[in-house]
Amino acid sequence: MPDIRIRNFAGRINSPNPFWLASAPPTNTGEMIMRAFDAGWGGAVWKTIGEPITNVSSRYSATDWNGQRIMGFNNIELISDRSIEINLREMTEVKKRYPQHAVIASLMVASNRETWHDIVGRAEDAGADGLELNFGCPHGMSERGMGSAVGQVPEYAQMITEWVKEKARTPVLVKLTPNISDIRTVARAAKRGGADGLSAINTINSITGIDLDTLTPRPNVDGKSSHGGYCGPAVKPIALNMVQQIMADPEAALPLSGIGGIASWRDAAEFILLGCGTVQVCTAAMHYGYRIVEDMAEGLDNWMRSKGFASIEDFRGLSLPRVTEWKHLNLNYKIVARIDEQKCIGCDLCHIACWDGAHQCIHLDRVTGPVDGHVELHPTPAAKEAESRASIAETPVSRKEREAAAHGPYPTPLARIPRVDETECVGCNLCSLVCPVDQCITMVRVDTGMPPETWDERTRGSACAVQPQS
Amino acid sequence: MSSATLPDDPQLRERFSELKPALTAQAAVIEADRCLNCFDAPCTAACPTHIDVPGFIKRIASGNLRGSAMRILDANILGSSCARVCPVDVLCEGACVLHRQNRKPIQIALLQRHAMDAFHGSGEFLQTQPAASVSLRVACVGGGPASLACAAELRRQGAHATIIERRSLPGGLNTYGVAEYKLRAADSLREVEMIRRMGVEFRFDESIESVAALEALESEFDYIFLGLGLGAMQRLGIPGEDEAGVMNALELIAAYKTGHIREMHGTVVVVGAGNTAIDAANAARRLGAETVYLLYRRGENDMSAFDFEYEHAKQEGVQFLWRRQPLAIRSDGHGRLLLDTVQVQQVDQTLLPIPGSEFAIDCDVVVPAIGQSPLAQLIQELRGVDVREGRIVADRATGKTGNPRYYAGGDCVNGGREVVDAVAGGKRAALAILKTAEVARA
Numbered sequence: 001m002p003d004i005r006i007r008n009f010a011g012r013i014n015s016p017n018p019f020w021l022a023s024a025p026p027t028n029t030g031e032m033i034m035r036a037f038d039a040g041w042g043g044a045v046w047k048t049i050g051e052p053i054t055n056v057s058s059r060y061s062a063t064d065w066n067g068q069r070i071m072g073f074n075n076i077e078l079i080s081d082r083s084i085e086i087n088l089r090e091m092t093e094v095k096k097r098y099p100q101h102a103v104i105a106s107l108m109v110a111s112n113r114e115t116w117h118d119i120v121g122r123a124e125d126a127g128a129d130g131l132e133l134n135f136g137c138p139h140g141m142s143e144r145g146m147g148s149a150v151g152q153v154p155e156y157a158q159m160i161t162e163w164v165k166e167k168a169r170t171p172v173l174v175k176l177t178p179n180i181s182d183i184r185t186v187a188r189a190a191k192r193g194g195a196d197g198l199s200a201i202n203t204i205n206s207i208t209g210i211d212l213d214t215l216t217p218r219p220n221v222d223g224k225s226s227h228g229g230y231c232g233p234a235v236k237p238i239a240l241n242m243v244q245q246i247m248a249d250p251e252a253a254l255p256l257s258g259i260g261g262i263a264s265w266r267d268a269a270e271f272i273l274l275g276c277g278t279v280q281v282c283t284a285a286m287h288y289g290y291r292i293v294e295d296m297a298e299g300l301d302n303w304m305r306s307k308g309f310a311s312i313e314d315f316r317g318l319s320l321p322r323v324t325e326w327k328h329l330n331l332n333y334k335i336v337a338r339i340d341e342q343k344c345i346g347c348d349l350c351h352i353a354c355w356d357g358a359h360q361c362i363h364l365d366r367v368t369g370p371v372d373g374h375v376e377l378h379p380t381p382a383a384k385e386a387e388s389r390a391s392i393a394e395t396p397v398s399r400k401e402r403e404a405a406a407h408g409p410y411p412t413p414l415a416r417i418p419r420v421d422e423t424e425c426v427g428c429n430l431c432s433l434v435c436p437v438d439q440c441i442t443m444v445r446v447d448t449g450m451p452p453e454t455w456d457e458r459t460r461g462s463a464c465a466v467q468p469q470s
Numbered sequence: 471m472s473s474a475t476l477p478d479d480p481q482l483r484e485r486f487s488e489l490k491p492a493l494t495a496q497a498a499v500i501e502a503d504r505c506l507n508c509f510d511a512p513c514t515a516a517c518p519t520h521i522d523v524p525g526f527i528k529r530i531a532s533g534n535l536r537g538s539a540m541r542i543l544d545a546n547i548l549g550s551s552c553a554r555v556c557p558v559d560v561l562c563e564g565a566c567v568l569h570r571q572n573r574k575p576i577q578i579a580l581l582q583r584h585a586m587d588a589f590h591g592s593g594e595f596l597q598t599q600p601a602a603s604v605s606l607r608v609a610c611v612g613g614g615p616a617s618l619a620c621a622a623e624l625r626r627q628g629a630h631a632t633i634i635e636r637r638s639l640p641g642g643l644n645t646y647g648v649a650e651y652k653l654r655a656a657d658s659l660r661e662v663e664m665i666r667r668m669g670v671e672f673r674f675d676e677s678i679e680s681v682a683a684l685e686a687l688e689s690e691f692d693y694i695f696l697g698l699g700l701g702a703m704q705r706l707g708i709p710g711e712d713e714a715g716v717m718n719a720l721e722l723i724a725a726y727k728t729g730h731i732r733e734m735h736g737t738v739v740v741v742g743a744g745n746t747a748i749d750a751a752n753a754a755r756r757l758g759a760e761t762v763y764l765l766y767r768r769g770e771n772d773m774s775a776f777d778f779e780y781e782h783a784k785q786e787g788v789q790f791l792w793r794r795q796p797l798a799i800r801s802d803g804h805g806r807l808l809l810d811t812v813q814v815q816q817v818d819q820t821l822l823p824i825p826g827s828e829f830a831i832d833c834d835v836v837v838p839a840i841g842q843s844p845l846a847q848l849i850q851e852l853r854g855v856d857v858r859e860g861r862i863v864a865d866r867a868t869g870k871t872g873n874p875r876y877y878a879g880g881d882c883v884n885g886g887r888e889v890v891d892a893v894a895g896g897k898r899a900a901l902a903i904l905k906t907a908e909v910a911r912a
Contacts, residue, residue, distance in 0.1 A: 067503035
């Protein structure tokens with residue numbers, strides 16, 4: 001049976017599983033965190049502690065897409081609005097009752113050495129298993145010289161990390177902001193400053209949308225808004241890329257707690273495959289509640305079982321070597337699209353996508369007779385559509401007419417099943433991505449008869465020859 | 471003309487409450503989001519008016535309701551009534567590709583209605599070219615869907631169109647003949663009002679029943695579009711058909727929709743098994759008749775009604791008497807009727823009575839519903855307009871008849887199909903008239 005316990009993460013942090021709640025509203029109080037632990041979360045990063053702030057209302061906004069709520073989520077809430085004393089007193093209580101769970105104190109205070117020393121000491125005295133330095137908050141706090149104002153300047157990040165390390169007895173994680181051109185610069189600075197681990201990514205600067213009646217961006221605070229921090233499922237690809245960048249860079253790589261749009265065990269597995277030791281979740285818990293962790297833990301366990309992984313370390317980072325620079329990809333690898341006639345429902349989205357968004361090689365000519373070759377040989381989508389709009393259709397009113405309207409051998413009429421011109425197909429994947437039917441369009445490897453060759457290999461010999469004169 | 475309306479009747483509204491409730495705004499968006507947005511969509515191809523279905527649905531999803539309604543009206547000026555009366559199971563929704571994925575088809579009719587209700591609710595009317603910007607005058611004879619569509623298209627493109635209707639309300643079967651729980655007469659009239667506001671002229675209570683009347687039309691108008699519909703309902707051809715208490719299905723439907731019949735009681739026998747027979751039988755139930763029989767000389771697999779109509783009738787409590795043929799209608803002398811019937815069996819292609827199976831049904835009303843008869847005599851007298859098997863012979867793509875000044879569309883050409891078919895025919899004729907006139911001018 002797979003073991004998903006986390007031991008000695010970033011040095012000395014243990015937790016029953018890799019699923020932590022990120023520093024955010026779900027970890028606002030001790031009461032909430034204890035309920036989260038009861039629900040199955042392995043750890044929690046406390047809502048950032050510092051000098052209490054005053055929040056505004058409203059604070060959140062979201063991007064819905066195609067009927068789905070909260071594809072992306074945005075907030076302009078600041079750090080904890082409760083006093084340092086109350087937060088730390090509750091932390092002591094939580095650790096006393098849940099000694100096996102990871103409780104991380106997220107900290108953000110003014111940028112001077114004594115203030116940091118003071119808060120580090122108090123948080124550790126309260127029982128924190130580790131510290132997370134919030135160098136990422138992109139709104140409000142950054143205007144006051146904290147949060148991402150620190151995280152965007154490698155020198156500041158290194159300096160404060162060094163101050164904290166002077167005092168800290170527990171592992172120190174630095175939480176990175178993605179609002180920077182290369183996240184590795186700050187990750188390297190944190191590592192130089194002595195950090196034991198990293199958390200990435202924090203939220204991304206965002207304006208989610210504008211109310212088209214009032215012309216006020218969301219969230220609306222008395223007729224005005226302010227940029228917020230974007231998170232939720234929409235940011236996962238951005239987070240994965242940054243995680244890969246950090247973990248593939250020897251000067252930056254540290255034990256990493258992955259954050260960014262994680263909502264299921266699948267997401268978690270992907271972050272771990274790129275090297276993360278734990279993952280942090282916020283938006284999904286805010287959307288559906290703490291209970292989502294049940295399936296995350298079970299699902300990961302079942303997937304590990306099916307893959308034969310005994311522990312998290314067994315598969316952590318396994319996908320890292322499979323990300324490379326473009327110049328190292330095999331130029332002679334070729335795949336083409338194949339459409340399964342038995343599964344095709346005839347929506348023809350692959351046809352229009354290929355014509356208007358790709359390489360004009362999916363045609364509707366199974367009835368008129370296949371024509372392979374250049375685009376000029378085929379009727380355009382507009383011509384196809386005009387033809388069918390010009391046809392005369394009638395309501396089949398009699399039984400005989402209704403029976404005559406029934407289809408032939410395939411579930412979809414042949415005229416609507418598209419055909420791929422494999423000589424022109426470039427194997428881009430677009431059709432298989434727009435197809436609404438699982439496994440209807442598959443990308444199949446074809447032998448080019450050529451040995452693997454990368455761009456790097458192809459140009460290495462000639463690189464010197466074509467070097468321009470300066 | 472002032473707007474034609476009917477008085478509101480709360481009892482009628484209650485008894486014929488709509489079969490399908492409208493979608494709420496959020497439900498409409500959720501449903502619209504389910505649409506795959508197929509290329510060259512099969513739903514659009516299946517629609518006789520080729521409404522750009524994914525086009526109007528995606529406008530609902532984006533919150534562009536006005537654009538959605540315009541998209542519908544571009545293709546089908548009666549988009550509002552078609553959303554209510556179309557047999558979508560055998561048209562757009564039947565063609566939805568989601569069937570092949572074992573998923574429920576998109577509720578196209580309800581979405582179309584959502585967009586059209588929003589349009590009508592906004593109080594906006596369609597803009598058209600200035601009147602007579604095209605010097606072309608067309609008379610549309612008959613005030614039903616075919617003529618409405620023809621006239622509206624002509625007006626949209628700047629020609630002059632006049633609808634000539636023998637009854638006192640416009641809309642044809644949309645107003646007088648569609649079951650009230652599908653399309654309220656008031657909604658049909660609201661739609662006609664939109665067409666009137668486009669500048670289409672209406673003349674009511676005007677029958678064209680003589681060659682002289684036709685000649686008068688010919689001298690007033692450049693072209694004449696015939697949207698005459700079908701003739702009166704066919705008679706059963708049995709003794710006693712003129713007894714009090716016998717009224718055909720279209721008479722019954724028109725009478726309750728216009729408030730002339732508000733209640734029915736006792737036993738009603740509807741003879742026939744088409745969609746109109748079912749409308750009449752359901753109406754009798756809703757008007758209060760305790761027992762309603764639908765009597766058909768063949769079996770349930772032979773009935774011409776759509777499957778969903780048959781299912782609906784069963785749910786309304788209509789009872790079916792299969793393979794039974796009416797022989798005669800008699801008065802029982804106490805204000806009720808006796809309908810003599812006999813069981814029949816099909817041998818090869820003929821129906822033979824089964825001896826000894828005769829019985830008389832005690833009833834209060836007999837409703838013949840065995841189809842509409844071919845056109846009135848007049849048409850056959852028109853010079854150069856062929857009539858074959860009761861239908862006007864016209865080119866499918868243009869509605870052109872043998873007489874170059876006469877065009878035709880709708881039931882009088884196709885023998886009796888749906889509103890949407892009539893709209894398509896009327897519109898095709900309008901486009902052909904415009905093109906012919908343009909060529910003639912050039």
